[in-house]
Amino acid sequence: MRKSHGDSENQTTWLILVGFGELKLLGFLPFTLFLAIYVLTVGGNILIVLAVASSRTLHTPMYLFLCHFSLLEIGYTSNIMPQLLQSFLEGGDIISLGSCLTQFYVFASLAAAECLMLSAMAYDRYLAICRPLHYPVIMSTWSCSCLATSAWLGGFLFSALTLALAAPLSLCPGSRVIDHYFCDFAPVVGLFCGEVWIMWGAGVSISSCLTLAPFLLIVTSYVFILRTVLRIPSDHGRQKAFSTCSSHLSVVGVFYGTLIVVYVAPTDHMPALLRKAFSVLYTVLTPMVNPIIYSLKNQEVKLALHRLWRQLI
Numbered sequence: 001m002r003k004s005h006g007d008s009e010n011q012t013t014w015l016i017l018v019g020f021g022e023l024k025l026l027g028f029l030p031f032t033l034f035l036a037i038y039v040l041t042v043g044g045n046i047l048i049v050l051a052v053a054s055s056r057t058l059h060t061p062m063y064l065f066l067c068h069f070s071l072l073e074i075g076y077t078s079n080i081m082p083q084l085l086q087s088f089l090e091g092g093d094i095i096s097l098g099s100c101l102t103q104f105y106v107f108a109s110l111a112a113a114e115c116l117m118l119s120a121m122a123y124d125r126y127l128a129i130c131r132p133l134h135y136p137v138i139m140s141t142w143s144c145s146c147l148a149t150s151a152w153l154g155g156f157l158f159s160a161l162t163l164a165l166a167a168p169l170s171l172c173p174g175s176r177v178i179d180h181y182f183c184d185f186a187p188v189v190g191l192f193c194g195e196v197w198i199m200w201g202a203g204v205s206i207s208s209c210l211t212l213a214p215f216l217l218i219v220t221s222y223v224f225i226l227r228t229v230l231r232i233p234s235d236h237g238r239q240k241a242f243s244t245c246s247s248h249l250s251v252v253g254v255f256y257g258t259l260i261v262v263y264v265a266p267t268d269h270m271p272a273l274l275r276k277a278f279s280v281l282y283t284v285l286t287p288m289v290n291p292i293i294y295s296l297k298n299q300e301v302k303l304a305l306h307r308l309w310r311q312l313i
Contacts, residue, residue, distance in 0.1 A: 015096070015097060015177075016176055017083070018179045019180075020088065020181060031085060035085055041291075046070075050308055051304035051305045052064075052066060052301075054304065054308055057304075058304055061141075061144040062121070068148045068152070077283070077288075080181075101183070103183045104183040104185065104188045105160070112158055112159055113154065113155030115210055115211050119218050122222065184279065258285075262281065
């Protein structure tokens with residue numbers, strides 16, 4: 001990879017992340033707000049993991065997937081938030097090219113793994129409701145662990161393919177300023193010159209497969225679930241069956257809803273501040289909302305959290 005003009009062989013190429021420099025006039029208010037969100041996000045997801053681990057009644061595939069999903073959320077937000085908090089204090093951030101590419105790789109990998117994990121959770125609900133007699137055999141502890149591990153590995157492996165395409169490209173001469181608060185796909189591709197269309201095409205294709213294919217699997221699973229639930233004769237039975245899916249459905253709606261707003265809605269003519277504000281939806285707010293959804297909508301998780309709280313105090 002070619003170094004920028006003026007860099008010697010042993011020097012690092014540095015980039016400037018603008019962040020939310022426009023909010024610097026507000027003083028410590030943005031920093032305090034986002035710090036509180038970060039603490040709530042990490043704390044909430046850790047509590048979910050501890051609640052599941054401490055309650056034997058939650059040692060089931062559904063809650064094992066939930067633990068993995070919470071760990072993904074912790075890594076996802078921790079990859080971005082510390083740097084964002086620093087930018088609030090300093091009005092921007094200086095980052096090396098290697099660190100920027102690493103942040104993009106971790107971000108893309110965890111986002112892809114979340115999509116795959118959500119589809120595995122939907123498949124688990126399909127088996128539990130539509131094929132209850134075969135569920136213990138098909139969704140064994142081994143099968144559950146394999147699906148969860150595959151989601152992690154799939155996210156990191158497919159994202160590595162996109163990043164590998166940057167290796168033969170050279171950095172464009174000139175400005176090293178990125179008008180964003182983290183190294184997203186578009187800002188990273190914009191750093192390079194040459195046949196960047198290959199990286200663009202591969203990145204869009206891979207990300208589409210890793211988001212649309214799991215989404216279609218989720219939709220298909222819930223079509224079969226809905227058909228099975230509607231066949232249950234009693235209202236209580238239908239409500240009980242569908243209540244096990246409500247929290248997962250809510251998380252899927254929030255996750256894919258924010259992705260659609262950011263990546264599908266036209267943002268070319270939006271002000272930079274508004275574009276970054278949209279990105280906050282899925283990088284900052286969504287990981288905070290997910291543990292709240294599971295703790296409010298899932299009675300078993302609420303009971304486990306209550307027992308855990310009593311043990312702690």
